[in-house]
Amino acid sequence: MPALTDRDLTIVAPSLPPGLDTPAVVVDLDRVEANLAGMQRRLDERGVALRPHTKTHKSVRFAALQRDAGAVGLTVAVLSEAQLFADAGFDDVFVAYPVWAGGPKAARLRGLHERIRLTVGVDSVEGAVALGRALEGADRPLRVLVEIDSGELRTGVAPDGALPVAQAAADAGLDVAGVFTHGGHSYRGPQRVADAAADETDTLHRSVAALRGAGFAVDTVSAGSTPTALRSATGPVTEERPGTYIFGDRQQTNLGGADPASIALAVATTVVSTASGARQCVIDAGAKSLAKDRPGWLDGHGVIPGLPGAVITSVYDHHGIVALPDGVPVPDVGEQFAVVPNHVCPVVNLSDDLIITRDGGQVDVWPVDGRGLRA
Amino acid sequence: MPALTDRDLTIVAPSLPPGLDTPAVVVDLDRVEANLAGMQRRLDERGVALRPHTKTHKSVRFAALQRDAGAVGLTVAVLSEAQLFADAGFDDVFVAYPVWAGGPKAARLRGLHERIRLTVGVDSVEGAVALGRALEGADRPLRVLVEIDSGELRTGVAPDGALPVAQAAADAGLDVAGVFTHGGHSYRGPQRVADAAADETDTLHRSVAALRGAGFAVDTVSAGSTPTALRSATGPVTEERPGTYIFGDRQQTNLGGADPASIALAVATTVVSTASGARQCVIDAGAKSLAKDRPGWLDGHGVIPGLPGAVITSVYDHHGIVALPDGVPVPDVGEQFAVVPNHVCPVVNLSDDLIITRDGGQVDVWPVDGRGLRA
Numbered sequence: 001m002p003a004l005t006d007r008d009l010t011i012v013a014p015s016l017p018p019g020l021d022t023p024a025v026v027v028d029l030d031r032v033e034a035n036l037a038g039m040q041r042r043l044d045e046r047g048v049a050l051r052p053h054t055k056t057h058k059s060v061r062f063a064a065l066q067r068d069a070g071a072v073g074l075t076v077a078v079l080s081e082a083q084l085f086a087d088a089g090f091d092d093v094f095v096a097y098p099v100w101a102g103g104p105k106a107a108r109l110r111g112l113h114e115r116i117r118l119t120v121g122v123d124s125v126e127g128a129v130a131l132g133r134a135l136e137g138a139d140r141p142l143r144v145l146v147e148i149d150s151g152e153l154r155t156g157v158a159p160d161g162a163l164p165v166a167q168a169a170a171d172a173g174l175d176v177a178g179v180f181t182h183g184g185h186s187y188r189g190p191q192r193v194a195d196a197a198a199d200e201t202d203t204l205h206r207s208v209a210a211l212r213g214a215g216f217a218v219d220t221v222s223a224g225s226t227p228t229a230l231r232s233a234t235g236p237v238t239e240e241r242p243g244t245y246i247f248g249d250r251q252q253t254n255l256g257g258a259d260p261a262s263i264a265l266a267v268a269t270t271v272v273s274t275a276s277g278a279r280q281c282v283i284d285a286g287a288k289s290l291a292k293d294r295p296g297w298l299d300g301h302g303v304i305p306g307l308p309g310a311v312i313t314s315v316y317d318h319h320g321i322v323a324l325p326d327g328v329p330v331p332d333v334g335e336q337f338a339v340v341p342n343h344v345c346p347v348v349n350l351s352d353d354l355i356i357t358r359d360g361g362q363v364d365v366w367p368v369d370g371r372g373l374r375a
Numbered sequence: 376m377p378a379l380t381d382r383d384l385t386i387v388a389p390s391l392p393p394g395l396d397t398p399a400v401v402v403d404l405d406r407v408e409a410n411l412a413g414m415q416r417r418l419d420e421r422g423v424a425l426r427p428h429t430k431t432h433k434s435v436r437f438a439a440l441q442r443d444a445g446a447v448g449l450t451v452a453v454l455s456e457a458q459l460f461a462d463a464g465f466d467d468v469f470v471a472y473p474v475w476a477g478g479p480k481a482a483r484l485r486g487l488h489e490r491i492r493l494t495v496g497v498d499s500v501e502g503a504v505a506l507g508r509a510l511e512g513a514d515r516p517l518r519v520l521v522e523i524d525s526g527e528l529r530t531g532v533a534p535d536g537a538l539p540v541a542q543a544a545a546d547a548g549l550d551v552a553g554v555f556t557h558g559g560h561s562y563r564g565p566q567r568v569a570d571a572a573a574d575e576t577d578t579l580h581r582s583v584a585a586l587r588g589a590g591f592a593v594d595t596v597s598a599g600s601t602p603t604a605l606r607s608a609t610g611p612v613t614e615e616r617p618g619t620y621i622f623g624d625r626q627q628t629n630l631g632g633a634d635p636a637s638i639a640l641a642v643a644t645t646v647v648s649t650a651s652g653a654r655q656c657v658i659d660a661g662a663k664s665l666a667k668d669r670p671g672w673l674d675g676h677g678v679i680p681g682l683p684g685a686v687i688t689s690v691y692d693h694h695g696i697v698a699l700p701d702g703v704p705v706p707d708v709g710e711q712f713a714v715v716p717n718h719v720c721p722v723v724n725l726s727d728d729l730i731i732t733r734d735g736g737q738v739d740v741w742p743v744d745g746r747g748l749r750a
Contacts, residue, residue, distance in 0.1 A: 021479035021750050055692060077693045097693065098648050100659070102709040104396035123650040126708045147650070154694055155648040155657050184691070273473050273530040275498040275522070282530050284475070288724055288749045292667035316559070317430060317720055318452045318472065318749060319529055333501045334477045345692055349663055350724075352747050371747070372727050374663045374693060375396050 001323050002299035002311045007253055010260040013305045013338035015360035022270045022336060023289040025351045027366075029358050031264035032062070032246060036069040038262075039229070039245045044070065048233040051075050051094060053224065053243030056345050058370030059354070060088040062246060073117075075224075075241045079108050080373040086116045088369075094119040096180060096224065096241060098127050098147055098155050105375075106134035109142075119143040119220075121180060123156050125168040132172025141175040145220060146211075150203040151196065152184040159206035166211050178220035179207045180241075186227040189297045190255050197231030200224075205236045227257035249344035250303050251295060266338035267302070267347065268355075269320065271331050281331055283312075283320040285339055290315055291346035302339040307331065312339070376698050377674035377686045382628055385635040388680045388713035390735035397645040397711060398664040400726045402741075404733050406639035407437070407621060411444040413637075414604065414620045419445065423608040426450050426469060428599065428618030431720050433745030434729070435463040437621060448492075450599075450616045454483050455748040461491045463744075469494040471555060471599065471616060473502050473522055473530050480750075481509035484517075494518040494595075496555060498531050500543040507547025516550040520595060521586075525578040526571060527559040534581035541586050553595035554582045555616075561602040564672045565630050572606030575599075580611045602632035624719035625678050626670060641713035642677070642722065643730075644695070646706050656706055658687075658695040660714055665690055666721035677714040682706065687714070 014028035043050045052066045053075040063074055063085060073092030076082045082093045093112075099120045101109050112118050113135060122128050122144045135142045146165050149156035157165055166176045181204055186196035200223045211218050222239045223232045229242040247265040248258030269285035276282075290301050292315060300311040301320065309325035320339075324330060331337070341347045348354070348368055356364040389403035418425045427441045428450040438449055438460060448467030451457050457468045468487075474495045476484050487493050488510060497503050497519045510517045521540050524531035532540055541551045556579055561571035575598045586593050597614045598607045604617040622640040623633030644660035651657075665676050667690060675686040676695065684700035695714075699705060706712070716722045723729070723743055731739040 019478055021483075023749055098650075098708075100645050100647050100709055103394055103645070108396075123648050124708050127647075130709065149651060153651050153653060153655075154691065154696060155650060157650045158652065161650065270475050270478070272475050272502075273498050275473075275530060275532045275536065276524060276528050277533065278528060280528075284750075287666070287668070287721060288747075291662075292721075293662070316529065317724075321529060333473075333499050334475055334505065346662060346667075349692075350747065350749075372663075372725065374398055374725075375659075 001325065002313060004299065004303060004309060004311060005254055007260065008250060008303045009308060011250065011253055011263055011303050011305055011340050012261045013266045013340050014264060014357065016268045016336060016338050017357060017362040020268045020336065022268045023285040024268045024355055025347065026266050026268050026355045026357055028264045029356050031262055035246055035248065035262055035264060036065055039242060040070040042230055043233055043240055046233040048237055049239035051239050051241050053241050054081060056243040056246055057348060058368050058373065059366060060369050061366050063090060072239065078374055079105055079112065080375055081370050082112055082118065084370045084373065086112060092117045095121060097121050098123040100127060100130060101134040102130040109134050110138065113138060113142050119145060119177065121145055121147045122165060122169055123147040125165060128165060128169040128172050128174060132174055135173065141173055143177045144169050144174045145178050145180040145222060146176065148179050148181040148203050148207045150181040150183050150199040152182060154184060156181060159203050159210065162207040163210045163214055166216055176216050178218045179204055180222035182224040183228045183232065184225060186225050186255065187295065193227045193255055194231065197228035200228055200232040201235045201237060208236050226252055227255040244344055247344045250340050250342045254298060263340050265344055266340050269337055269339055271333050271335045274330050274333060279324045279330065281322050283322055284318060285320050286318045287315040288317050288350060290320065290339060290341050291343065291350060293343035293346055298342060302341045304337050304339050306337045376700065377688060379674065379678060379684060379686060380629055382635065383625065383678045384683060386625065386628055386638055386678050386680055386715050387636045388641045388715050389639060389732065391643045391711060391713050392732060392737040395643045395711065397643050398660040399643045399730055400722065401641050401643050401730045401732055403639045404731050406637055410621055410623065410637055410639060411440055414617060415445045417605055418608055418615055421608040423612055424614035426614050426616050428616050429456060429460065431618040431621055432723060433743050433748065434741060435744050436741050438465060447614065453749055454480055454487065455750055456745050457487055457493065459745045459748065461487060466491045470496060472496050473498040475502060475505060476509040477505040484509050485513065488513060488517050494520060494552065496520055496522045497540060497544055498522040500540060503540060503544040503547050503549060507549055510548065516548055518552045519544050519549045520553050520555040520597060521551065523554050523556040523578050523582045525556040525558050525574040527557060529559060531556060534578045534585065537582040538585045538589055541591055551591050553593045554579055555597035557599040558603045558607065559600060561600050561630065562670065568602045568630055569606065572603035575603055575607040576610045576612060583611050601627055602630040619719055622719045625715050625717045629673060638715050640719055641715050644712055644714055646708050646710045649705050649708060654699045654705065656697050658697055659693060660695050661693045662690040663692050663725060665695065665714060665716050666718065666725060668718035668721055673717060677716045679712050679714050681712045
């Protein structure tokens with residue numbers, strides 16, 4: 001049967017309050033505060049600013065905790081998230097995405113720019129031109145960072161492509177404030193993390209040199225990803241944009257980006273069936289709770305510390321199939337377990353609210369204010 | 376590079392209204408109406424009732440269209456969906472799931488039972504006992520259907536396990552109205568569909584025989600799944616519970632459960648980057664729009680009929696990577712395309728609302744009333 005990693009087996013899930021109506025998402029606020037303080041302290045020691053990516057929590061209250069812990073501003077993926085946080089009083093937001101402003105987003109972008117210190121990503125001449133048109137006549141230029149590809153092969157230009165985009169952006173009346181990258185190839189496996197961090201600093205260094213050589217001031221050099229955040233916080237880098245570090249998840253634990261005892265979020269689930277007769281049980285957390293993110297280097301759809309070695313072999317919309325190893329008794333229908341998800345971001349995005357706990361007891365329920373925002 | 380199937384290449388996406396703010400989900404109402412009428416007519420011809428599974432659309436207005444077309448009632452996966460439709464005036468709802476009523480769901484179940492003709496699934500003695508306790512003192516017994524496993528190995532008992540569960544349910548004061556199954560192994564590939572449909576009728580036939588032999592009346596024999604619905608609507612079966620047939624999707628098209636020209640839902644997306652230099656483009660529909668459902672027998676995360684042969688090789692939260700075959704030019708940043716998703720149910724569940732079109736023009740926006748409901 002499929003197996004968990006050695007690292008999986010060390011994960012300690014948050015405690016579940018008794019009697020939950022499942023599936024439900026539980027957050028250990030003590031662990032959240034420790035995670036936020038830990039990342040902030042370690043980046044402070046390096047003299048690098050923290051601009052956390054809020055797509056992990058999509059919640060005003062968690063963003064406020066990050067600000068209170070010392071974050072210089074927020075990172076978001078989409079304009080609607082920037083609008084959410086602007087409405088909540090956050091005045092410095094970076095949209096780490098090559099925003100296409102040629103359509104209906106032009107007016108939304110303009111409106112946001114007039115309210116807060118907005119920065120957006122750009123990785124093409126056409127994108128820069130569209131941003132410039134959207135901001136024509138504004139009282140001050142829009143800040144942009146040129147996105148650099150550090151090896152993920154997703155968005156972003158190669159370092160030697162930074163200058164043409166920066167020049168197009170300047171010609172379009174934009175304020176080219178620097179560059180950013182996301183070493184997302186760190187997620188391809190634990191053996192890739194160190195190289196991805198080195199790629200981030202190397203490609204940023206080369207891009208900054210090209211832009212400074214052409215006369216651009218470059219005040220911001222931004223790197224990203226939770227696994228690489230502490231490794232790439234060096235050299236030219238002025239800020240880091242980790243997101244997942246607030247909660248941690250199974251993937252981060254295996255990548256070395258989260259301590260196994262620091263995981264602050266779990267999905268509470270109930271066993272609903274053991275009828276198949278196989279050494280398995282069925283839980284009420286399926287793809288609509290756990291999502292389907294599963295990197296090829298991990299077996300199963302999450303970890304259940306209360307059933308050591310059990311593998312969630314498949315998830316349907318409302319069912320999770322849990323294969324049980326020899327020696328683990330088949331649980332009773334009605335038993336509850338905490339599942340630590342593979343990837344926490346889509347799990348939060350599927351949830352209207354989060355059950356907040358301290359010392360294993362429920363203390364509050366917080367809304368996921370930005371749940372579903374994507375445009 | 377990865378390839379699409381011959382069947383994928385025949386898919387005709389709904390037309391997109393111009394100037395959409397993407398990502399957005401577009402529904403062709405003309406096609407929806409044709410899909411609803413077609414399934415209803417073919418089941419009417421077989422003398423089998425249609426009780427559509429609403430987890431596909433989670434929307435009151437689509438459920439009303441199904442009722443108007445002739446559906447006898449609704450199927451849902453969870454109690455909160457049943458509550459949604461009860462609130463909207465639907466008075467006959469089947470929760471096709473082994474509901475665990477031992478915890479906070481007991482009071483919710485009781486409240487629903489007092490308002491509508493509610494039926495729930497059961498596949499264990501313990502589950503039956505908990506349902507009975509939840510309904511103690513009710514003015515009439517709760518209707519239950521015993522879930523039979525027809526080969527999916529998920530929930531449900533083997534046919535020879537139906538009688539002990541039915542007897543426990545009767546002993547607990549429940550009204551054992553019949554049996555149900557879901558031939559979900561039809562989704563394991565096109566070559567499995569015919570056998571899965573035959574398994575549904577065979578296992579239901581054996582279960583019904585066992586229950587009738589012990590004196591149970593059995594008024595309802597319910598089979599499920601869109602690919603098998605028309606094949607298993609025979610023999611002992613009194614009702615079918617397809618869900619996906621309302622919109623269709625790429626998976627259904629490849630399983631023979633949807634005509635390639637009948638697909639009624641697409642995700643509208645914009646090209647945001649072509650900066651990598653590879654023969655690819657990046658679209659703004661990622662896993663938070665398309666979900667990550669991908670059966671092992673299909674390449675990629677959806678089909679883009681406007682880019683024939685292109686494969687969505689990976690999806691991140693807000694990015695989709697589209698590999699382009701030789702001969703298809705790299706599109707411009709800012710171009711919009713319709714993506715037909717692999718599996719439509721999680722796509723709708725990620726959406727707050729749906730853009731409704733007729734003849735390619737937007738006519739309305741409908742809310743996904745039950746988006747996110749899962750408990």
